Amino acid sequence: MDHDTREMLLDTAGRFFAERCGKDIVNGVEKGVWPADFWKEIEEMGLPLTAVPEDKGGVGGTIADLMAVLRLAGANAVPVPLAETALANLLVAAAGGTPGPGPATIVLGNLSVDNGRLSGKVDRVPFASVADRFVAVANSGGKVVVAVVDKANAKVTAAPSHAGEPYGTVAFDKAACAFSGASAVSAERALELAALARAMQMAGAADKVLATTVEYSKQRVQFGRSISTFQAIQHMLAELASCVAATIASAEAASRDADEGGLTDGGSFSIAAAKTQASDFAQRICAISHQSMGAMGFTHEHILHHYTRRLWVWRRDFGSESFWGEKIGAAVAKAGPQALWPALTSSRYAA
Amino acid sequence: MSIPKLEFPPFHLPPEAEALRGEVRQFLKETLPGLKSEDRFSSWNTRSSDFSKALGKRGWIGITWPKQYGGSERSFLDRYVVTEELLGNGAPAGAHWVADRQSGPLLLRFGSEEQRQAILPKITAGECYFSIGMSEPDSGSDLASVRTRAEPVPGGFRVNGTKVWTSGAHHNHYCITLVRTSGQHGDRHKGLSQLLVDLKTPGVTIRPIINLAGRHDWNEVTFSDCFIPEECLIGNEGDGWLQVTSELAFERSGPERFMQNFHVLRELVRVLGRQPAGRATSILGRIVARLWTLRQMSVAVAGMMQGGKSPAIEAALVKDLGTIYQQDLPEIARVLAESDATTEDDMADFLDVAQYATMMAPSYTIQGGTTQVLRGIVARGLGLR
Numbered sequence: 001m002d003h004d005t006r007e008m009l010l011d012t013a014g015r016f017f018a019e020r021c022g023k024d025i026v027n028g029v030e031k032g033v034w035p036a037d038f039w040k041e042i043e044e045m046g047l048p049l050t051a052v053p054e055d056k057g058g059v060g061g062t063i064a065d066l067m068a069v070l071r072l073a074g075a076n077a078v079p080v081p082l083a084e085t086a087l088a089n090l091l092v093a094a095a096g097g098t099p100g101p102g103p104a105t106i107v108l109g110n111l112s113v114d115n116g117r118l119s120g121k122v123d124r125v126p127f128a129s130v131a132d133r134f135v136a137v138a139n140s141g142g143k144v145v146v147a148v149v150d151k152a153n154a155k156v157t158a159a160p161s162h163a164g165e166p167y168g169t170v171a172f173d174k175a176a177c178a179f180s181g182a183s184a185v186s187a188e189r190a191l192e193l194a195a196l197a198r199a200m201q202m203a204g205a206a207d208k209v210l211a212t213t214v215e216y217s218k219q220r221v222q223f224g225r226s227i228s229t230f231q232a233i234q235h236m237l238a239e240l241a242s243c244v245a246a247t248i249a250s251a252e253a254a255s256r257d258a259d260e261g262g263l264t265d266g267g268s269f270s271i272a273a274a275k276t277q278a279s280d281f282a283q284r285i286c287a288i289s290h291q292s293m294g295a296m297g298f299t300h301e302h303i304l305h306h307y308t309r310r311l312w313v314w315r316r317d318f319g320s321e322s323f324w325g326e327k328i329g330a331a332v333a334k335a336g337p338q339a340l341w342p343a344l345t346s347s348r349y350a351a
Numbered sequence: 352m353s354i355p356k357l358e359f360p361p362f363h364l365p366p367e368a369e370a371l372r373g374e375v376r377q378f379l380k381e382t383l384p385g386l387k388s389e390d391r392f393s394s395w396n397t398r399s400s401d402f403s404k405a406l407g408k409r410g411w412i413g414i415t416w417p418k419q420y421g422g423s424e425r426s427f428l429d430r431y432v433v434t435e436e437l438l439g440n441g442a443p444a445g446a447h448w449v450a451d452r453q454s455g456p457l458l459l460r461f462g463s464e465e466q467r468q469a470i471l472p473k474i475t476a477g478e479c480y481f482s483i484g485m486s487e488p489d490s491g492s493d494l495a496s497v498r499t500r501a502e503p504v505p506g507g508f509r510v511n512g513t514k515v516w517t518s519g520a521h522h523n524h525y526c527i528t529l530v531r532t533s534g535q536h537g538d539r540h541k542g543l544s545q546l547l548v549d550l551k552t553p554g555v556t557i558r559p560i561i562n563l564a565g566r567h568d569w570n571e572v573t574f575s576d577c578f579i580p581e582e583c584l585i586g587n588e589g590d591g592w593l594q595v596t597s598e599l600a601f602e603r604s605g606p607e608r609f610m611q612n613f614h615v616l617r618e619l620v621r622v623l624g625r626q627p628a629g630r631a632t633s634i635l636g637r638i639v640a641r642l643w644t645l646r647q648m649s650v651a652v653a654g655m656m657q658g659g660k661s662p663a664i665e666a667a668l669v670k671d672l673g674t675i676y677q678q679d680l681p682e683i684a685r686v687l688a689e690s691d692a693t694t695e696d697d698m699a700d701f702l703d704v705a706q707y708a709t710m711m712a713p714s715y716t717i718q719g720g721t722t723q724v725l726r727g728i729v730a731r732g733l734g735l736r
Contacts, residue, residue, distance in 0.1 A: 214733055228735045231727075238726035241357055241733055242672045245665075249359035249651060250644040256361040269643075276640035321640075322633045329627070329636030337621040341439040341613070344643055345372070 001061045006068070009061070013047060013069050017076035026306050029079035030164030034130055039080050039103060048085040049099060056093040063193075063266075064259035066090070067200045071251070074204025077306040079165060081105050081127035083197040088135035090193075094184035094263060095146035102132035107170055108191050108318070111138035111147075117174040118147045126317065128168035129158045136172070137183055137190040144186055148179040163309040185264055192268060194318040195275040196251075196258055202278040202314050203251040205307040206244040206285050212304055213240060213289040216296070233292060240288040243281040250274040257347055269331075270347050272324040279315035279324075286311055357732070359665060361647065362654030368428045375436040378409060383442060396568060398522060399443035400477070406437075406444070407477025412451050416459060420467055421475030431606070431653045435646075438610035446522070450474045453601040454481035454527055458547075461586035461594050466547060470525070482520045483602075484528030484548065484572065485595065488513060492724050494529070495539045495592065499574065501530040501546060507581045508532065508546065510554075510574040516718075520557050520570040526550055528574075529595055532588050543591030547583040554578065564710040602719045604652055604666035609645040609673030611715060612680060615708045616642065619684040622701040624693035631691035638683060645673050664732035671725040674715040681708035 001009070025035045042048065051066040052058025059065075070083050081103050088106050089099035105127045111120035118136055125134075134154055136147045153175040161167040185193070214237055217228040227233050254274035257267025286308040290297050297304040315321065328349075332340055335350030343350040364372075382405055406412055414430045416422025423429075437444045455474045458466055473479035490496045499512025510530060520526060526548045534542030550557065554577030560569040586594050616638060623631055648669050655662040685705040692698040716722045730736050 214735070217735070234730035234735045235723065235726040237733060237735060238668075238671070238729035241729055242668050245357040245359060245668055246644050246648065246672055248357075249361075249648045250640075252359070253361040253644075253647040272636075273640040273643045276637055277644045280637055280641070321637055325636030325640065326629060326633035327636065328639050329632035329634070332620060332635060332639055333623055333627050333632060334625050336625065337617045340617055340620055340639075344639070344646060345435070345439070347643065 001059070001065055006061070006065055009050075009059075009065070010068055010072060013045065014072045014075075016041070016045065017072055017078055021076045021078050023303055023306075026077050026079050026303075029166070030160075032166070035080065042080065042082060043101060047082060048089055048104075050086055051090045052093045052099055056098060058089070058093065058099070062259050063090075063196075063263065064255050067196060067251075067255040067258070070197050071200040071204040071207075074201030074310070075208045077205065077208075077303075077310060081131060083194075083201060084126055084131075087190075087193055087197060088133075091135055091137065091146050091183065091185070091190060092148060092179065092181075095181035097146065097148065097179045097181050100133065100148075103127065103130055104133045104135055105131040106190070106194060107134050107136040108187065108194065111136050111172070113138045113140040113145050113147050113177065113180055114174075116177055116180060118149055118172040118177055118180075119174055121169065121171040123169045124159070124161075124167055124317070125170045126161070126167050127165065128156045128170050129160075129166035133178065134170060134172075137185075137187045139187070140180075144183040145180050146183045147177045149175045150178055161313045163306075163313040165310075165313070189264060189268075191318055192271045193258070195324065196254055196267075196271045198314045198317050199247075199251040199271070199274045199278045200255060202282065202311055203248040205310050205314070206247045206278075206281070209285055209289045209304070209307045209311070210237075210240055210244040212307070213237060213292050213297075216293050220293075220296075227292075236288050236292055240285060240292070243284045243288070247278045247281050247285070250277040253347075267347070269328070269343070269349050272328050273347075275319055276321045276324040276328065279321035282311040282315040357665065357668065359648045359651035360654070362651045364428050364432060364650060364653075365426075368426070368432045371425075371429050372432045372436060374409075375411065375433055376440070378406075379436065379440045379442055383440065386443065396445045396448075396518070397443040398445040398519070400446050400480075402443050403447040403477035403480075405477070406442075406447070407475055410475070412447050412477050413455050413471060413475035416455065416471060416475065420459070420471035421473075422471070427657045428653055431650070435606045435610065438606055438613060441614055445519070446480050447474065447477050448607075449483060449519070449523075450479060450481040452605065453483070453598045454525070456601055457527060457545075457594060457598050458585065460597065461545075461590070462547075463582065463585075465582060466585065470547075479525070480519065480523040482517045482523045482526040482550070482570075482572075484514045484517060484526040486514065486516045488515055492721055494595065495543070496536065497529055497531060497543065498536055499528065499530045501532045501544065501579065503532065504578070507583070508579045510546070510548075510577045510579055512574050514572040514574075515560065515569070517557075517570045517572045518568050520550060520572050521559065521567070523550060526572060527585065527598075529591055532591075540592040542589055543595070544588045545585040545591045545594050546579050547585055548574075548577075548579060549583075552577055552579065562714075564707065599720065600661065600663055600666060603670045603725075604649075604656070604662075606646070606649050608670045608715075608719070609642065609649070609676055612677050612708045612711070615680050615684050615704060618701050618704050619688060622688050622692040622694075622697040627691050631687050634683065634687055638680065641676055645669065645676060648672070664729060667720070667725040667728040667732075670720065671722055671729065674722070677715045678712045681705050681712055685709070 054060035109122035254270040257270040339350035501508035
């Protein structure tokens with residue numbers, strides 16, 4: 001989509017999230033209340049179809065457009081499977097299918113399709129308990145397929161995440177597929193796209209943590225002055241800003257590279273680096289913000305934990321810093337010392 | 352909530368800059384092996400005037416400056432690529448580094464036509480080197496408290512005072528020196544000026560200050576009734592603070608703030624071998640991801656500067672993150688190598704490299720603005736002060 005359309009979309013989505021995704025909705029999801037109206041509005045805005053081509057009933061945006069929306073979702077702790085559904089729709093459309101309505105999630109792992117039926121089990125599937133359908137990237141006789149299974153044909157064992165989102169284990173036992181088609185992307189690539197989505201959500205959440213903490217420090221008065229005037233606090237917040245800026249910068253660079261390089265393999269290295277970086281910095285970001293906000297930020301009443309708990313969970317989703325770090329490290333080691341600098345300057349795994 | 356956005360919009364170096372990268376790599380491939388290396392930990396503080404002259408011949412020093420002064424009138428982004436290639440390949444670029452990075456640009460911006468014509472062509476030829484005359488025994492982070500005094504006398508100034516941590520003064524030709532030309536010590540930013548001082552001037556005494564690693568990089572430079580002609584005043588008398596601040600922006604924003612000990616990372620890759628254990632592999636990848644991120648941020652800052660912005664806060668932030676990364680690197684590398692290096696020989700050699708890098712590490716977060724000064728700048732950017 002062109003620059004103006006995109007700015008308009010982001011402006012609208014940003015305001016919508018800020019107005020509608022309040023504390024009640026986020027806390028409600030944690031108590032098991034599905035925000036049906038909120039989800040309906042998200043669908044009416046077409047957000048789950050952001051990166052689906054227009055001829056498939058989508059908005060026709062790019063990967064970068066979708067990722068920019070997800071950064072905003074992260075900045076508002078949007079507690080519904082927008083990232084998962086949007087990626088599921090993208091994968092289904094790219095495999096020749098037509099995206100359906102309702103919340104969905106993606107299932108990536110050791111899965112296989114035989115005779116049109118899906119089998120396998122995957123842990124920690126985000127929003128497993130609230131998804132109407134599961135979109136799996138599976139192996140079918142050596143080929144990669146995208147398979148869609150309705151929730152009636154899947155066995156879900158709820159295991160909410162530590163951020164209170166309805167994650168769970170999903171098992172398929174020769175489950176009937178509502179759709180199955182040759183995947184446009186490899187299973188590894190599907191994981192990369194999911195990791196990129198999380199990195200952008202983390203960038204949004206990190207930004208919100210910084211804004212919340214800075215604002216609090218200006219208003220909180222101790223020893224007769226706002227704590228933001230203490231040098232100790234200023235230096236902590238400056239470090240926080242550095243970690244947040246690095247998280248945002250790496251995620252945005254990866255989003256650009258993914259977009260420019262195309263759906264099947266764009267920005268492969270950058271995504272791995274960005275998810276590693278976001279996951280690595282998450283702890284420092286959470287630690288500094290909590291230290292700055294004292295007991296207040298440790299309460300359930302305050303919103304800070306909506307973001308810090310998500311950062312702690314998201315850093316593990318779709319590959320932690322150890323997982324992606326190992327991928328980068330293995331490639332760097334294999335290519336040897338002389339290939340390191342050229343790989344860094346081209347943002348690619350050395351050939 | 353309204354806090355200033357600290358964004359680093361992803362930026363692509365343009366095709367002509369990438370084409371230049373290829374030329375620089377080829378040049379380094381041909382030039383570096385022939386140089387006698389005095390120092391295996393090559394970086395921007397390793398000097399070789401032969402190398403600087405060869406680089407100057409290619410037009411890659413003062414690359415952005417006007418052709419009339421020996422420059423190549425290329426973009427700031429071309430300069431970025433040359434700089435990072437020198438660092439990434441361990442070129443001994445220390446002799447001309449400061450002149451290219453900040454002294455030349457300062458003269459271009461504030462210097463007289465006479466000064467530019469006399470000095471800049473020599474810098475671009477790789478023959479003229481500069482020191483930075485800012486810090487004093489009682490003025491480090493608090494630069495505005497400098498005491499070195501330049502008293503106006505007929506035809507010039509009589510300078511008395513002492514500068515310290517003056518890197519390379521025992522080799523270099525000039526030192527751009529921050530002095531007080533009027534007012535009192537307590538006047539802070541007022542009454543400061545910058546002088547172009549020829550280090551051979553009578554009354555200038557240069558004594559070594561040896562650093563903890565036993566190296567002689569630093570000097571103490573003393574001025575005793577030293578006469579500096581008035582044509583050596585840079586810019587206007589009393590504008591020294593403004594000028595020195597612009598100079599510091601050049602000093603802080605470059606890739607040398609995270610590429611200074613890149614050789615440690617490259618050596619680590621070598622000793623870990625082609626197939627390290629899983630844990631070592633993942634830690635290696637995390638370091639590489641951190642460096643990649645720093646480079647993305649630094650390139651973004653370069654893009655902002657090329658676009659006419661002055662991203663002082665962003666530059667401070669990159670230097671803060673970059674120098675701390677540089678400080679962490681030798682430690683992470685040492686621990687990894689001790690558990691995962693492939694051969695004993697490699698280990699001994701690598702531990703030597705890591706040990707040296709560990710000794711140098713404290714300097715990274717001090718030179719060019721301490722961590723604490725930088726965080727003060729970032730805090731101001733956040734609206735906290």
